[in-house]
Amino acid sequence: MNLKVYWDSGVVVQLGETTICLDPQTTKIPYDHILISHAHRDHTAGFLALKPKKYSTYPTIDIFEAVTRRKVNNVKRLSYGEKVKIGDFKVFVYNSGHILGSAMFKIETSEGTVLYTGDLNCVDTLITSAANNVQCDILIIESTYGNSGLVFPSREKIYRSMVKWVVEKICSGKIPIFYVYPVGKAQEVIRLLNEFIEVEVAVHPTIERVNRVYSRLNIKLQASTVQPKKGLVAVYPTYSYGSQKISGEVSAFATGWALRFKNKERFFPLSSHADFNQLLNFIKSVNPKIVYTVFGFTSQLAKHVRKKLNIKAKPLQI
Ligand SMILES: [Zn+2]
Known part of the structure; x- marks a missing residue:
């Protein structure tokens, strides 16, 4: 077997003269x-990175450019279901269910x-559909919540508790503010508020820029960059928490890591990732001969895959 899969500041797949790097974490590639x-x-x-040819989906490139206000050069824009030839490889693009435009790549080699x-x-979420199940020989899978016990309640239950919290706070004269990741999570929370509560939504300018990309792709979100005040609900990036004092503010966070926090009233376990059980079910359904784990609980997930599914598994990162 000459096909190689390894970690070199990103996931690398190499066979003969063809090498591709997935999600490199540096520009020097x-x-x-x-x-x-x-x-x-x-x-x-x-x-x-200047020299390499880049490949990604339309929404991913648009969101990146909107958030960073930088232009991506030498890039090929792809859609779900599309196939592209890179050297001797054929690369297929599938939905990974994580955020708008997020892709899984299947690389077909000899x-x-x-x-x-x-x-x-x-x-499924209010915005995204669940990841496709794609059969493969070698699976490289994320492990963010890849440890036993990291299991989320149903999305409906989480949505209900978030809506209830907002209504209670508005009725008691407070200004509820969600602090969330500005790409993906913010838009899901805004959609939830738009669909279930008739109340104006105030957002941070960074979130507004991402919303405009969603809007161009026909996902309409009702929100504006007005100053949060009584009767409104706000959605702000987590990094802005504590940076301004808003009188009457009550804050909450929507993140999968809420599983670990004791204060259940202010922390909602709304995640854009698969939980532990879903990761194992996904692995089973795509039927790989070997699994490499990346990002997060890599050793733990690999161990569980070996023990529970009886499939060869190991972390890719050293
Ligand atoms: Zn992500």
Whole structure:
């Protein structure tokens, strides 16, 4: 077997003369072809690499450009269901369910197929559909919540508790503010508020820029950059928490890591990732011969895959 999968500041797949790097974490990349799975900051360093040819989906490139206000050059825009030839490889693009435009890449080689999930979500949300199940020989899967016990309540239950919290706070004269990741999570929370509560939504300018990309792709979100005040609900980036004092503010956070926090009233476990059980179910359904784990609980997930599914598994990163 000459097909190689390894970690070199990103996931590298190599056979003969063809090498591609997936989600490199640096701009200094010695490879000619880069695939970028989605628009979150920890996956997009490769967009700013000058020499290599970049490949990503339309929404991912648009969101990256809107957030960073930088232009991506030498890039091929892809859609779900599309196939592109890179050297001797055929690369297929699938939905990974994580955020708008997030992609899984299946790489077809003469020695078998490799599936890279990027960040993965296996349930439908108000904006995204669950990831596709794609059969493969070698699976490279994210492990953010890849440890036992990291299991989320149903999305409906989380949505209900968030709506209830907002209504209670508005009725008691407070200004509820969600602090969330500005790409993906913010738009899901805004959609939830738009659909279930008739109340104006105030957002931070960064979130507004991302919303405009969503809007161009026909996902309409009602929100504006007005100053939060009584009777409104606000959605702000987590990084802005504590940076301004808003009188009457009550804050909450929507993140999968809420599972670990004691204060259940202010922390909602709304995640854009698959939980532990969903990761194992996904692995089972795509039927790989070997699994490489990346990002997060890599050793733990690999161990569970070996024990529970009886499939060869190991972390890719050293
Ligand atoms: Zn992500």
